Amino acid sequence: MLTQQQLSDARARARGYLERAGIVLTPDESEHIEVADFGLGELETTGLELVVYINTERVCAKELVLFPRQTCPQHRHPPIGDDPGKEETFRCRWGIVYLYVQGEAANNPAARVPVGREHTYTVWHEVVLLPGQQYTIPPDTWHWFQAGDEGAIVSEFSTRSRDEFDIFTDPDIRRATIVQ
Amino acid sequence: MLTQQQLSDARARARGYLERAGIVLTPDESEHIEVADFGLGELETTGLELVVYINTERVCAKELVLFPRQTCPQHRHPPIGDDPGKEETFRCRWGIVYLYVQGEAANNPAARVPVGREHTYTVWHEVVLLPGQQYTIPPDTWHWFQAGDEGAIVSEFSTRSRDEFDIFTDPDIRRATIVQ
Numbered sequence: 001m002l003t004q005q006q007l008s009d010a011r012a013r014a015r016g017y018l019e020r021a022g023i024v025l026t027p028d029e030s031e032h033i034e035v036a037d038f039g040l041g042e043l044e045t046t047g048l049e050l051v052v053y054i055n056t057e058r059v060c061a062k063e064l065v066l067f068p069r070q071t072c073p074q075h076r077h078p079p080i081g082d083d084p085g086k087e088e089t090f091r092c093r094w095g096i097v098y099l100y101v102q103g104e105a106a107n108n109p110a111a112r113v114p115v116g117r118e119h120t121y122t123v124w125h126e127v128v129l130l131p132g133q134q135y136t137i138p139p140d141t142w143h144w145f146q147a148g149d150e151g152a153i154v155s156e157f158s159t160r161s162r163d164e165f166d167i168f169t170d171p172d173i174r175r176a177t178i179v180q
Numbered sequence: 181m182l183t184q185q186q187l188s189d190a191r192a193r194a195r196g197y198l199e200r201a202g203i204v205l206t207p208d209e210s211e212h213i214e215v216a217d218f219g220l221g222e223l224e225t226t227g228l229e230l231v232v233y234i235n236t237e238r239v240c241a242k243e244l245v246l247f248p249r250q251t252c253p254q255h256r257h258p259p260i261g262d263d264p265g266k267e268e269t270f271r272c273r274w275g276i277v278y279l280y281v282q283g284e285a286a287n288n289p290a291a292r293v294p295v296g297r298e299h300t301y302t303v304w305h306e307v308v309l310l311p312g313q314q315y316t317i318p319p320d321t322w323h324w325f326q327a328g329d330e331g332a333i334v335s336e337f338s339t340r341s342r343d344e345f346d347i348f349t350d351p352d353i354r355r356a357t358i359v360q
Contacts, residue, residue: 021202022201023273024273024274026312026313029312053269053271053314054269054271054316054337056316058339059239059269060337061241061271061337087236089233089234091233091241093203131204132204132205132209134233134234136236157233157239157240157241
């Protein structure tokens with residue numbers, strides 16, 4: 001749950017990151033930046049700010065803003081009917097992103113797991129993305145990511161987003177943010 | 181046909197536009213910027229510079245650079261087998277883009293058609309895109325676009341690109357650029 005003030009503050013902060021990176025939004029996009037706290041009420045630690053540019057039946061493109069050390073928690077995009085699940089490419093535009101996917105675990109990972117949520121992070125194959133670097137995540141693959149100390153901006157290019165079908169490792173997570 | 185020098189010059193110029201807009205490329209992307217002259221040998225007038233970030237079976241994302249008044253000539257993306265044809269969203273990142281699609285013709289269009297090629301431009305519904313503005317083109321729809329006086333950068337979010345199947349109105353056009 002977010003308060004109106006927290007929502008407003010997070011949007012203003014996300015705008016600052018996007019402006020710094022030279023990414024221009026329409027007034028409507030700027031006003032409606034999505035702020036996701038994943039139901040945990042710990043936005044600084046577990047959260048994500050999003051601008052969805054387009055989400056058709058076939059294609060989706062978003063800008064993701066992560067505050068310093070903010071984490072998008074572990075999840076996957078399962079098959080739905082004829083759809084094999086969302087395929088997504090993350091391209092770092094600004095800052096550093098530590099991305100974790102299924103595969104051989106890093107010995108000394110750079111991310112710091114949100115305290116008290118350690119048991120909900122189980123994939124540790126590390127991909128470090130600097131500006132201009134990108135990585136494509138196949139459908140139905142566990143992944144999570146965290147920004148470095150300065151925060152990050154990530155462009156996401158994908159098939160259709162159906163957030164409501166995302167599966168999170170953490171049973172306490174709710175994808176839809178409640179604002180009160 | 182382009183000479184090696186023209187290719188090299190166009191790449192350097194495109195890099196300048198991308199840098200100015202704050203768009204970071206990897207060294208490999210920067211070195212291999214695609215320069216398309218559409219076989220007409222009039223790159224300044226009819227041409228396009230491209231960075232393809234990703235092109236999977238399902239999703240494609242590119243950065244397009246247009247020099248001042250440079251035109252991407254009229255074409256469409258037809259159905260291929262089970263694929264209804266490429267769907268693309270153009271999002272202006274920098275500069276101005278005059279985009280033309282099927283529909284009611286503009287009385288006083290802002291673009292200037294490449295001289296001698298007027299007969300190959302037949303759709304005149306005008307969409308002006310400033311930074312942050314975007315437009316989605318359905319599959320198999322005739323379209324063409326031109327940058328304003330300062331040039332432009334456009335992000336393209338689409339389904340898979342199969343350039344070799346594109347259909348151009350101008351029979352003189354060849355999508356594959358020959359460099360000699």
